[in-house]
Amino acid sequence: MADATRERIKEYAREIGYIYNRRAASLRTSRSGIVGVVVHDIMNPFFAEILRSIESELDRSRQTFLLSNHYDQLEKQRTFIDTLLQLGADGVIMSPAIGTPAQDIRLIEDNGLPVVLIARSVEGAKVPVFRGDDAYGTSLSTNHLISLGHTRIAMVGGTDQTSTGRDRYQGYVNAMEKAGLEIRPHWRFPGPRTKQAGFEVAGAFLALQDKPTAAVCWNDLVAIGLMNGIARAGLVPGVDISVTGYDDLEEAAIATPALTTVWNGQREVGRRAARVLLDRLNGAEVNRSQQLIKPELHVRQSTGKPKER
Amino acid sequence: MADATRERIKEYAREIGYIYNRRAASLRTSRSGIVGVVVHDIMNPFFAEILRSIESELDRSRQTFLLSNHYDQLEKQRTFIDTLLQLGADGVIMSPAIGTPAQDIRLIEDNGLPVVLIARSVEGAKVPVFRGDDAYGTSLSTNHLISLGHTRIAMVGGTDQTSTGRDRYQGYVNAMEKAGLEIRPHWRFPGPRTKQAGFEVAGAFLALQDKPTAAVCWNDLVAIGLMNGIARAGLVPGVDISVTGYDDLEEAAIATPALTTVWNGQREVGRRAARVLLDRLNGAEVNRSQQLIKPELHVRQSTGKPKER
DNA sequence: CTGAAAGCGCTTACAG
DNA sequence: CTGAAAGCGCTTACAG
Numbered sequence: 141m142a143d144a145t146r147e148r149i150k151e152y153a154r155e156i157g158y159i160y161n162r163r164a165a166s167l168r169t170s171r172s173g174i175v176g177v178v179v180h181d182i183m184n185p186f187f188a189e190i191l192r193s194i195e196s197e198l199d200r201s202r203q204t205f206l207l208s209n210h211y212d213q214l215e216k217q218r219t220f221i222d223t224l225l226q227l228g229a230d231g232v233i234m235s236p237a238i239g240t241p242a243q244d245i246r247l248i249e250d251n252g253l254p255v256v257l258i259a260r261s262v263e264g265a266k267v268p269v270f271r272g273d274d275a276y277g278t279s280l281s282t283n284h285l286i287s288l289g290h291t292r293i294a295m296v297g298g299t300d301q302t303s304t305g306r307d308r309y310q311g312y313v314n315a316m317e318k319a320g321l322e323i324r325p326h327w328r329f330p331g332p333r334t335k336q337a338g339f340e341v342a343g344a345f346l347a348l349q350d351k352p353t354a355a356v357c358w359n360d361l362v363a364i365g366l367m368n369g370i371a372r373a374g375l376v377p378g379v380d381i382s383v384t385g386y387d388d389l390e391e392a393a394i395a396t397p398a399l400t401t402v403w404n405g406q407r408e409v410g411r412r413a414a415r416v417l418l419d420r421l422n423g424a425e426v427n428r429s430q431q432l433i434k435p436e437l438h439v440r441q442s443t444g445k446p447k448e449r
Numbered sequence: 450m451a452d453a454t455r456e457r458i459k460e461y462a463r464e465i466g467y468i469y470n471r472r473a474a475s476l477r478t479s480r481s482g483i484v485g486v487v488v489h490d491i492m493n494p495f496f497a498e499i500l501r502s503i504e505s506e507l508d509r510s511r512q513t514f515l516l517s518n519h520y521d522q523l524e525k526q527r528t529f530i531d532t533l534l535q536l537g538a539d540g541v542i543m544s545p546a547i548g549t550p551a552q553d554i555r556l557i558e559d560n561g562l563p564v565v566l567i568a569r570s571v572e573g574a575k576v577p578v579f580r581g582d583d584a585y586g587t588s589l590s591t592n593h594l595i596s597l598g599h600t601r602i603a604m605v606g607g608t609d610q611t612s613t614g615r616d617r618y619q620g621y622v623n624a625m626e627k628a629g630l631e632i633r634p635h636w637r638f639p640g641p642r643t644k645q646a647g648f649e650v651a652g653a654f655l656a657l658q659d660k661p662t663a664a665v666c667w668n669d670l671v672a673i674g675l676m677n678g679i680a681r682a683g684l685v686p687g688v689d690i691s692v693t694g695y696d697d698l699e700e701a702a703i704a705t706p707a708l709t710t711v712w713n714g715q716r717e718v719g720r721r722a723a724r725v726l727l728d729r730l731n732g733a734e735v736n737r738s739q740q741l742i743k744p745e746l747h748v749r750q751s752t753g754k755p756k757e758r
Numbered sequence: 759c760t761g762a763a764a765g766c767g768c769t770t771a772c773a774g
Numbered sequence: 775c776t777g778a779a780a781g782c783g784c785t786t787a788c789a790g
Contacts, residue, residue: 157559157560159534159535159560160535160767160768161476161535161537161766161767161768162532162535162536162537162768163472163473163475163476163481163536163537163766163767163768164472164476164766164767164768164769164782165767165768165769166472166768166782167470167472167473167476167766167767167768167769167781167782167783167784168767168768168769168770168781168782169768169769169770169782170782172472182491182497182500183494183497183498183501185492188491188492188497189492191491192492195518204515204532204536206513206515206516207515207516209504222468223471223513225468226468226469226470226471227471227472227513228470228471228472250466251466251468335700335703336699336703339703365703367705368703368704368705369703371705372705390645391644394644394645394648394674394677394678395677396676396677396680396681396705469783469784470782470783470784471784472782472783472784473766473782473783473784473785474783474784474785475766475784476765476766476767476768476782476783476784476785477765477766477783477784477785477786478766478784478785478786479766
């Protein structure tokens with residue numbers, strides 16, 4: 141068939157409103173052009189920034205992406221994975237829910253869907269993982285505070301239930317120990333990773349007898365919430381209490397005061413994860429190991445010398 | 450077949466890893482269980498809050514939702530709609546991109562997908578619309594500022610290209626005119642609806658000879674950005690300059706100072722839009738008119754009496 | 759009531 | 775090289 145004829149037919153098809161049926165095609169070819177993306181919560185700007193770069197990467201390969209939040213509920217995650225399998229998705233990018241067993245990852249792969257993990261790893265799962273080097277990251281911010289002269293430093297937000305949480309805490313502990321500083325258990329405020337949570341910690345934090353002069357926060361949201369709480373109590377963040385964040389969201393630079401934080405390479409994580417998945421879809425053999433993206437400290441106005449020594 | 454037998458078979462199917470093929474089923478029944486949701490940008494917490502309530506509503510009916518951002522690009526929106534048609538989606542909930550013609554909505558409906566609009570309406574499209582009463586909303590915040598004694602009031606952020614933008618500006622104009630106050634063109638700062646944009650307006654705003662004592666902002670993001678900019682310039686928002694937001698995001702209550710804003714019923718919008726779509730999917734005849742959700746003023750600390758008269 | 763057959767709209771392997 | 779047929783995995787209408 142001549143190209144001109146082909147074009148004329150396409151033109152005519154468009155005219156009469158023909159719609160290509162992807163279900164039928166997919167049934168026949170067992171390729172759907174759908175990639176699943178599962179994260180904790182798209183309302184979290186950290187994931188939103190990752191999603192954007194995944195989106196722009198997948199767009200180029202004309203893959204449709206199917207998004208879901210699992211809110212750290214294994215059940216919700218499994219339901220979504222099931223939906224992906226039923227729809228014949230081609231692959232999955234996921235930030236696994238807390239407690240995801242390696243077995244769940246295996247099951248997806250056994251059903252023919254390549255998996256790429258982001259942000260969190262799963263012990264024992266043999267798939268590519270892209271995440272920041274969290275322990276290194278919090279050691280950067282903790283060391284920065286130590287070098288300013290702080291000795292009583294708190295850790296606010298996060299949980300021990302994720303690899304990220306454990307690593308970020310470890311980085312803080314490493315830096316403190318290396319500097320010979322004391323780590324008091326009640327200086328740690330575990331909790332959700334939201335502004336609201338940071339805001340709510342402020343009261344307890346400021347009421348401590350042996351009140352720390354600085355806080356390493358789990359992420360920017362917690363840090364901004366904590367700063368809001370400190371400001372609400374009539375103190376000045378960055379002057380009375382130094383605060384560091386994590387992620388370097390777009391918002392960090394315009395917070396008041398501008399937030400000292402750790403750039404976590406979310407753009408990079410999304411882009412690389414999407415590319416590796418596309419490579420796997422094209423049958424390429426890829427590196428099934430953990431790829432740590434090196435974080436960087438961005439110093440702004442929320443940290444300064446301690447007021448009292 | 451007895452129920453017990455049916456259960457045993459299901460059990461066995463699960464055991465051997467049987468996966469129900471929804472593409473095949475959908476090909477046969479022409480029902481896919483997929484609902485498309487298109488918004489401007491999921492990174493915007495306003496849409497994120499709407500999406501949450503849509504999600505929880507659709508979850509109950511076991512509908513999968515396929516999400517996409519159009520970033521106000523008609524082309525991106527059309528591509529996504531095309532994908533939905535090809536996948537045989539059952540319906541669409543959308544916040545239409547700027548410039549969406551009624552024809553585009555018709556085309557979707559003609560292909561058998563019921564459409565429900567949220568947040569914005571499309572002139573001439575005969576489909577249900579759920580949005581806040583924007584003109585009424587900004588008149589609430591403007592009147593609040595007027596009653597505090599402000600006479601020079603600016604409008605920051607937004608665009609005339611959307612029904613929402615025009616209505617919010619109109620509400621401000623109405624309130625100003627009713628109070629016999631002057632509306633100066635350079636007191637209007639149109640612009641994107643982001644924190645960044647609000648932050649960047651602060652400089653020009655504060656440099657005005659006839660500087661307003663208050664600003665009605667397009668949404669909470671713009672308001673929080675503007676407040677950050679005001680604080681960065683050494684002034685105190687809520688004392689030196691009064692600021693109002695719009696939406697009442699979760700964040701508004703923990704901003705510094707806590708933001709006076711207009712609750713915009715995003716939960717309500719999402720919930721009702723999802724329900725009406727589900728009703729349409731079940732063949733029910735629904736009200737194809739615009740449903741305005743009545744906004745409410747939430748007064749907090751970012752507004753006060755004008756400092757100078 | 760039960761079971762085999764037809765058909766949804768594609769793609770691909772195969773016969774002519 | 776071209777065109778008709780088979781088949782992906784379901785559901786439903788129909789014959790027995």
